Amino acid sequence: MSEKLVQLKEILGEVSDLGSAGSILSWDQQVNMPPAGAEARGQQLATLGKIAQEKFTSDEVGSLLEDLKKEYTDPETDEGALIRVTARTYEKAKSVPAEFIAEQAIAATKGVEAWVEAKSKSDFSIFRPYLEKNVELVKKYVSFFPPADHPYDTLLDDYEPGMKTAEVREIFGNLRPKQVALIKAISEAKQVKSEFLEKSYNEKKVWDFGETIITKFGYDFNRGRQDKAPHPFETTFNVNDVRITNRFEKNAPLATLFSAMHECGHALYELGSNPAYERTPLSGGTSLAVHESQSRMWENLVGRSFPFWEHFYPALKKTFPSQLDGVSLKNFYKAINKVEPSFIRVNADEATYNLHIMLRLEIEIGLVDGSIEVKDLPEIWNAKMRDYLGITPPNDAQGVLQDIHWSYGSIGYFSTYALGNIVSAQLWEKINKEIKDLDEQIRKGQFGELREWLRAKIHVHSHKYDPQDIVKKVTGSTIDSAAYVRYLTKKYSEVYGL
Numbered sequence: 001m002s003e004k005l006v007q008l009k010e011i012l013g014e015v016s017d018l019g020s021a022g023s024i025l026s027w028d029q030q031v032n033m034p035p036a037g038a039e040a041r042g043q044q045l046a047t048l049g050k051i052a053q054e055k056f057t058s059d060e061v062g063s064l065l066e067d068l069k070k071e072y073t074d075p076e077t078d079e080g081a082l083i084r085v086t087a088r089t090y091e092k093a094k095s096v097p098a099e100f101i102a103e104q105a106i107a108a109t110k111g112v113e114a115w116v117e118a119k120s121k122s123d124f125s126i127f128r129p130y131l132e133k134n135v136e137l138v139k140k141y142v143s144f145f146p147p148a149d150h151p152y153d154t155l156l157d158d159y160e161p162g163m164k165t166a167e168v169r170e171i172f173g174n175l176r177p178k179q180v181a182l183i184k185a186i187s188e189a190k191q192v193k194s195e196f197l198e199k200s201y202n203e204k205k206v207w208d209f210g211e212t213i214i215t216k217f218g219y220d221f222n223r224g225r226q227d228k229a230p231h232p233f234e235t236t237f238n239v240n241d242v243r244i245t246n247r248f249e250k251n252a253p254l255a256t257l258f259s260a261m262h263e264c265g266h267a268l269y270e271l272g273s274n275p276a277y278e279r280t281p282l283s284g285g286t287s288l289a290v291h292e293s294q295s296r297m298w299e300n301l302v303g304r305s306f307p308f309w310e311h312f313y314p315a316l317k318k319t320f321p322s323q324l325d326g327v328s329l330k331n332f333y334k335a336i337n338k339v340e341p342s343f344i345r346v347n348a349d350e351a352t353y354n355l356h357i358m359l360r361l362e363i364e365i366g367l368v369d370g371s372i373e374v375k376d377l378p379e380i381w382n383a384k385m386r387d388y389l390g391i392t393p394p395n396d397a398q399g400v401l402q403d404i405h406w407s408y409g410s411i412g413y414f415s416t417y418a419l420g421n422i423v424s425a426q427l428w429e430k431i432n433k434e435i436k437d438l439d440e441q442i443r444k445g446q447f448g449e450l451r452e453w454l455r456a457k458i459h460v461h462s463h464k465y466d467p468q469d470i471v472k473k474v475t476g477s478t479i480d481s482a483a484y485v486r487y488l489t490k491k492y493s494e495v496y497g498l
Helices: 003-031 035-056 059-071 078-094 098-121 124-143 151-159 165-187 203-217 255-271 288-302 306-319 329-336 350-369 374-389 415-434 438-443 448-457 467-475 482-496
Strands: 226-228 234-238 241-246
Touching: 003 035, 003 059, 003 078, 003 098, 003 234, 003 241, 035 078, 035 098, 059 078, 098 124, 124 151, 124 350, 124 374, 151 165, 151 350, 165 350, 165 415, 165 482, 203 226, 203 255, 203 306, 234 255, 241 255, 255 288, 255 448, 288 415, 288 448, 288 467, 306 329, 306 438, 350 374, 350 415, 350 482, 415 448, 415 467, 415 482, 438 448
Parallel strands: 226 241
Antiparallel strands: 234 241
């Protein structure tokens, strides 16, 4: 390793450490911090963000990168990939003033606390000024970069490198009519009964059952933990400290199980990251869509499959005998896969979930290009819910306030959820060709071969390859919705007898 590469990695390590410290503060804000601590926490995060930005965008880093680009030219080597990814991140970061990073951190911290209060009171007016500030800052952020085909491209690129707004719209445009047609066919079929899922379930027993499942998946509690938060999430401090959060909803108690599986999927990706990439821009997942493919796979393609519940349902029924009395495995399986337009995205079934994402994408694009104003969001949200899903939220908490992302300024993010669904199905087809007895393994509660396949094909590469490249390398195709449509059609034809 050249002396200049050693110097660069030392600086990158310090920047990474500052980012991890900020992540710990953000995790604590959502898990432990009293509400009154928000202002001070915002200042702390702003200081760390500003220092990290200044350190990373220094002339020394720029000079080292210019020299190292000439030395490490093979993009397939770890060193070549590190220089490529770091240089790209550097160019974007160099465009953003450190003072702006600090301003955005303060606004995000205040926004999160305002969102928590607004959601608890189901009152958008409490959150409105904070969201207006975040949207203003997002537009300011876009202005730091050269004009793109669409201003939203700049934001999308932060989460899905190289992806364009037009590409996402095309993918969604091809997918939406097929999902709408499937939903229509399901709506005309005999409906599934699911009342037993809404009974009273003991919170601790549900929580513990979820931890039993994710332990079998391979989540290592010596390298992670699960805590309560208003919105489930996964956060990584380093390859040996990968944490998840979850929540319990009385009106949807078993949703906690699927949230645990979902966040575990994210965590397994991070836990499987190449340790050699620690404290560099190569660490962690390559993009949010690929990351989401992992969480949605474990939650849905594994966790909502019939073989999965052939293994776990007897234990669940023993844990909740009165709630599941007289409920057969087949009826339970159908219930957890029931298709019904719902208000809450994270609890939406697989057939309608992507429509929630398409709705949010259109709103975000409107906020960025100025065709939608924050003050009109509750009405616009409800109108789009009627258009996309045929239902109207009864209040702000179940409507425009349900997601946390906008509170901390994450605009450009939502499409990656649906893209992740699509990628998960592409990977699933490939996995089933290579692991011939996968269903039987899942039926026996054996997940090791699946986890190790994902680790070898996806996780260990971390951020070495761009998202479209890793998807094509593994499946032979870039992101394409055909496999997802095949998966949904087959599954729901069986569930609903279509």
